[in-house]
Amino acid sequence: MIVAVTDYLRQDKLPHLWCGGCSHGVVVGAVARVLAGLGIPVDKTVITTGIGCFGKADDYFATHALHGTHGRALAFASGVKAVSDDLTVLALMGDGDAATIGGNHLIHAARRNMDITAIVSNNNNYGMTGGQYSATTPSGKKTSTSRYGNPETDFDLCSLVVGAGGGFVARTTPFHVRAMEKLIAEAISYRGFSFVEVVSCCPTYYGRYNREGGAVAMVASIKERAMSKEKFNLLPLEAKPGYFPMGKLHLEEKIDFNTRYREVQQKAQDSHRES
Amino acid sequence: MVQSEVKFISGNEACAEGAFYAQARFYAGYPITPSSEIAQIASERLPTLGGCYVQMEDEIASIAAIIGASCCGVKSFTATSGPGFSLMQENLGVAIMGEVPCVIINVQRSGPSTGLATSPAQADIMQCRWGTHGDHAIIALTPSSVQECYELTIRAFNLSEKYRSPVVILSDKTVAQMREKVILFTPGEVELLERKKPTGSPGEYLSFRPDDDGIPPMASFGDPHLLRITSSTHNEQGFTDDDPSNAFTLIRRLYDKIEDNADDITQIKTYFMEDAETTFITFGITARAALNAVHKLREEGNKVGLINLLTMWPFPACKIKEAVANCRSLLVPEMNLGQLVREVERACCAKEVHSYTKSNGKNIFPGEIIQAWRDSL
Numbered sequence: 001m002i003v004a005v006t007d008y009l010r011q012d013k014l015p016h017l018w019c020g021g022c023s024h025g026v027v028v029g030a031v032a033r034v035l036a037g038l039g040i041p042v043d044k045t046v047i048t049t050g051i052g053c054f055g056k057a058d059d060y061f062a063t064h065a066l067h068g069t070h071g072r073a074l075a076f077a078s079g080v081k082a083v084s085d086d087l088t089v090l091a092l093m094g095d096g097d098a099a100t101i102g103g104n105h106l107i108h109a110a111r112r113n114m115d116i117t118a119i120v121s122n123n124n125n126y127g128m129t130g131g132q133y134s135a136t137t138p139s140g141k142k143t144s145t146s147r148y149g150n151p152e153t154d155f156d157l158c159s160l161v162v163g164a165g166g167g168f169v170a171r172t173t174p175f176h177v178r179a180m181e182k183l184i185a186e187a188i189s190y191r192g193f194s195f196v197e198v199v200s201c202c203p204t205y206y207g208r209y210n211r212e213g214g215a216v217a218m219v220a221s222i223k224e225r226a227m228s229k230e231k232f233n234l235l236p237l238e239a240k241p242g243y244f245p246m247g248k249l250h251l252e253e254k255i256d257f258n259t260r261y262r263e264v265q266q267k268a269q270d271s272h273r274e275s
Numbered sequence: 276m277v278q279s280e281v282k283f284i285s286g287n288e289a290c291a292e293g294a295f296y297a298q299a300r301f302y303a304g305y306p307i308t309p310s311s312e313i314a315q316i317a318s319e320r321l322p323t324l325g326g327c328y329v330q331m332e333d334e335i336a337s338i339a340a341i342i343g344a345s346c347c348g349v350k351s352f353t354a355t356s357g358p359g360f361s362l363m364q365e366n367l368g369v370a371i372m373g374e375v376p377c378v379i380i381n382v383q384r385s386g387p388s389t390g391l392a393t394s395p396a397q398a399d400i401m402q403c404r405w406g407t408h409g410d411h412a413i414i415a416l417t418p419s420s421v422q423e424c425y426e427l428t429i430r431a432f433n434l435s436e437k438y439r440s441p442v443v444i445l446s447d448k449t450v451a452q453m454r455e456k457v458i459l460f461t462p463g464e465v466e467l468l469e470r471k472k473p474t475g476s477p478g479e480y481l482s483f484r485p486d487d488d489g490i491p492p493m494a495s496f497g498d499p500h501l502l503r504i505t506s507s508t509h510n511e512q513g514f515t516d517d518d519p520s521n522a523f524t525l526i527r528r529l530y531d532k533i534e535d536n537a538d539d540i541t542q543i544k545t546y547f548m549e550d551a552e553t554t555f556i557t558f559g560i561t562a563r564a565a566l567n568a569v570h571k572l573r574e575e576g577n578k579v580g581l582i583n584l585l586t587m588w589p590f591p592a593c594k595i596k597e598a599v600a601n602c603r604s605l606l607v608p609e610m611n612l613g614q615l616v617r618e619v620e621r622a623c624c625a626k627e628v629h630s631y632t633k634s635n636g637k638n639i640f641p642g643e644i645i646q647a648w649r650d651s652l
């Protein structure tokens with residue numbers, strides 16, 4: 001059966017609700033094209049989301065969906081995956097969802113190595129609630145709750161997930177759409193917890209508060225600051241701030257939770273029979 | 276014929292046995308005394324049954340995971356106590372709004388907060404009813420014996436499947452950890468209910484279109500019928516809809532599908548009610564003390580009776596009213612500062628209602644109930 005990208009998107013829900021210049025729609029488009037490209041049936045795909053602007057992403061997919069609570073997408077997804085190995089499970093999250101209120105679920109999903117693909121559209125603030133700072137707002141940046149500059153330090157999400165045990169970790173941007181598709185496709189095909197961070201932009205809040213000059217200027221700046229891991233590693237330490245590595249940052253074969261759990265079931269059944 | 280199995284086990288073990296009998300095959304939880312035996316048994320037994328146990332990072336994630344698993348058509352449960360039940364309130368709302376069957380066993384312990392870790396209490400009655408925000412209904416069952424732990428857990432799964440709703444087992448530390456004889460059912464002895472599945476074509480299926488009974492059939496993730504579960508106020512398709520009349524229709528339906536079926540859902544057990552002048556109304560471990568008090572008072576020729584509530588929510592108001600129709604007064608002993616008594620007063624406002632409360636981490640003893648009864652005369 002030939003599948004088209006339109007099979008995965010709910011045409012009747014378009015145009016989407018996001019502001020002009022927001023990156024979230026770019027990510028949704030990429031995910032839909034990847035699902036079509038991989039030919040994963042819509043009824044074998046489950047999309048879980050949290051709450052936020054990107055938390056609305058599930059509305060646009062003609063797949064199964066679980067629109068839960070802020071930050072909990074991965075916790076819902078973990079229950080889905082644990083009992084349905086045959087389903088492709090994606091958790092689409094904002095930076096508030098994934099890194100801030102849901103940070104605990106993120107590190108544990110990575111550690112537990114559930115076969116879930118987590119995609120974070122990181123726009124460095126809480127878009128939905130009016131542009132407050134999140135755990136990925138860089139130090140010193142202005143938001144609606146850090147008018148004098150953010151006194152906190154931001155997370156490097158990819159490093160966080162690598163540290164937590166994630167086997168597939170990648171970063172991409174809304175400028176590099178083809179690369180984004182390739183990385184998402186690889187993430188979905190990877191057996192185990194896979195993580196893709198999209199360095200997104202929120203021209204409406206973060207961009208305005210920090211006078212970043214609109215969506216085009218923001219995407220141009222993201223493009224300027226993105227480089228390969230190799231190139232980034234060669235930068236002297238003092239030159240690194242502001243720049244970030246993109247592409248596949250970490251790949252490691254690891255046995256996923258469900259495979260491990262099948263061993264548990266086997267052992268349990270063997271010992272049950274003996275007793 | 277298969278012989279029923281007789282066992283000597285704890286209330287927690289009985290809850291786990293009930294869950295397995297009901298075909299529950301997924302447990303996600305975070306250990307907490309006095310509920311942890313349920314987790315331990317689930318971790319040991321579920322893999323032998325082809326099921327799965329996952330120990331989550333907290334109780335927020337635990338209830339989220341059982342909701343996720345239930346959406347795949349797998350009967351799912353978790354167990355916790357006060358602090359964990361508090362964390363579960365957020366996603367209990369998702370199970371209510373998203374109409375996802377699941378069972379949450381809350382083994383009550385003393386509070387607030389860490390409280391007298393871990394002494395008995397029965398003080399989560401109102402948290403269980405109203406702990407998650409917004410207008411909603413909830414089903415909560417209250418066992419007072421190990422046998423009831425077993426039977427009510429099976430019933431909890433049946434009700435959750437039938438009404439597409441979360442069901443809480445409001446157990447308590449004493450019932451959960453005492454050991455008694457139980458008779459386990461043989462396969463097929465108790466009817467197990469399954470959620471209604473969609474019957475029409477996948478294209479016509481709407482995740483939240485109710486049948487005439489107010490309950491929408493539920494597809495599973497992986498079915499050709501696409502299931503959309505959402506925590507937001509939604510239309511029948513499962514998309515956010517802020518139209519006031521839609522919002523009201525939804526809230527009303529979610530509420531009514533439980534409250535209008537109170538007759539089917541609620542159960543009370545009555546003792547010595549034929550000629551009772553005073554009725555003790557209570558639940559859980561306190562019902563055991565009250566029954567003992569009733570026996571003693573009856574020996575002295577006093578006309579007292581007992582209602583043991585097996586259902587706390589929806590409140591069995593009609594059944595209580597009917598049972599106490601000829602009583603003069605009611606006495607409500609409970610291990611909290613007076614939560615159940617208010618509901619009894621609301622249901623039986625024409626009666627003289629007395630309260631006996633205790634909130635110090637100790638069980639209520641029969642002698643205290645007898646004394647409270649004497650004081651009320």
Ligand SMILES: Cc1ncc(C[n+]2csc(CCOP(=O)(O)OP(=O)(O)O)c2C)c(N)n1
Pocket residue numbers: 051052053054055070093094095096097098123125126127128129134
């Ligand atoms: C428990 C809880 N706390 C707070 C909120 C309010 N809230 C809704 S969305 C959101 C932030 C969303 O930010 P993010 O995840 O980065 O997504 P974005 O809107 O930027 O796409 C917050 C704080 C909530 N819904 N739930």
Ligand SMILES: [Mg+2]
Pocket residue numbers: 052094095096121122123124125126127134
């Ligand atoms: Mg954000």
